[in-house]
Amino acid sequence: MTGKVITITSGKGGVGKTTAVANLAVALAADGKKVVCIDGDIGLRNLDVVMGLENRIVYDIVDVVEGRCKTRQAMIRDKRLPELFLIPAAQTRDKNAVSPSDMVRLCDELRQDIDWILIDSPAGIERGFRNAIAPADKVLIVTNPEMSAVRDADRVVGLLEAEEKGSPSLVVNRLNPAMIKRGDMLSVDDVYDLLRIDVIGIVPEDENVIVASNRGAPLALEAKSRAGQAFRNIARRLEGHQVPFMELESQGLWERLARMGRK
């Protein structure tokens, strides 16, 4: 069995990479897969907080790389899902503590008995980013429907193409249908128009995401949550299933008729 390594990155900070990693990991693990998430943001770690595992950290990724512990010892088991693990980042070191080849070695070891390895890349395009993409089989780029985030995403797509990492897939996060309707926000089509890469997920804006990350319990397990559903759909698509995109805009009868008339 060989697991797949998925790196989640964005260029710009604050677009929801960590949230995406936590939720995809939970969704995949809830589907019965063995999942490890790796926090690549050495020095500014967050994934442990979002997953609610901060107080269980004993060893971190730098300890693994520098040989102070076995990989197994740095893998923290999730509170709710027994097949979900986190390898946290070190908080007191910086990105240079780990090299791209360290990451490749670590992931090759994990691949042996893990189905999905998700790497949370730091913002930026420097060392931390290069560490995160080095072992990737597939890269997901998270962006918001916002000009500055899309520009940075475009830069990252260019870098990935240059590194011959294959074409990445796009997750458009924090979409607000009401704002798009008013013409105040870029639509998914606008984002696609610039980036021209495969869209693997569209996640609506949802206040509960913040609540859940403060509680340390990603909401992909909550059946009713729209954002949670969107992340579950992305997880299904990663596993190779065809899942239609959710209808995000609740349209009135007149609009629907108008739309049909135009077609």
Next chain:
Amino acid sequence: MSDTTLVQIKGLKDGLLVTLGDAAWSVLQEALLRRVEEQAAFFKGARLVLDVGNQILKAAELSALRDTLSEHGIVLWAVLSNSPTTENTAQILGLATRIHKARPAEIQAAKGIDHESALWIDRTLRSGVRVEYPGNIVVLGDVNPGAEVIAGGSVIVWGRLRGVVHAGAEGNQAAIVCALDLSPTQLRIAGEIAVSPARRGQPKPEVVQLKDGRLQAETWMPG
């Protein structure tokens, strides 16, 4: 051949210039890394310019070397090459391909360029990519915001031009810029600068040239 003939090192004002000899890439790379390991203290923290001569390098090869060097605390910031393919690769990776003083060979090449030669780019240029060429440039794809195209001659974009474009960068006032959808962040021909007006209606192919000292856009009519 010994390492010192394969790998020559020279100090520059702001870094080290490493000139590689003529051998297979794997041999050169090994020789360079041996030198780096032998003189680790000397190389630590260095900014490196690598002159690869006629080597034709792919992105994976260059980026692997860059990563290995960075593990030794060395920053690879420029790659000099006689091969346009390698230059192109370096530019995609965000490495410089010129250092302040152009090499004599380059200046000659630039002088020899006329209207018959052009750099052919058959992909979209994304944010962060800078393409510089002393002759004409043809892009078969889009030029996205954040990308820069700088040509000594004219620039033709068979796609959407939304980044920064500079035609006639060395002062050629006869240079033109055309694109199927012309809405650059900024457009320069020789010394003149313009920004595109807000879009009205459907995009159409347009050509910009210098007329009476001003940049003027017109519908692009072949012929």
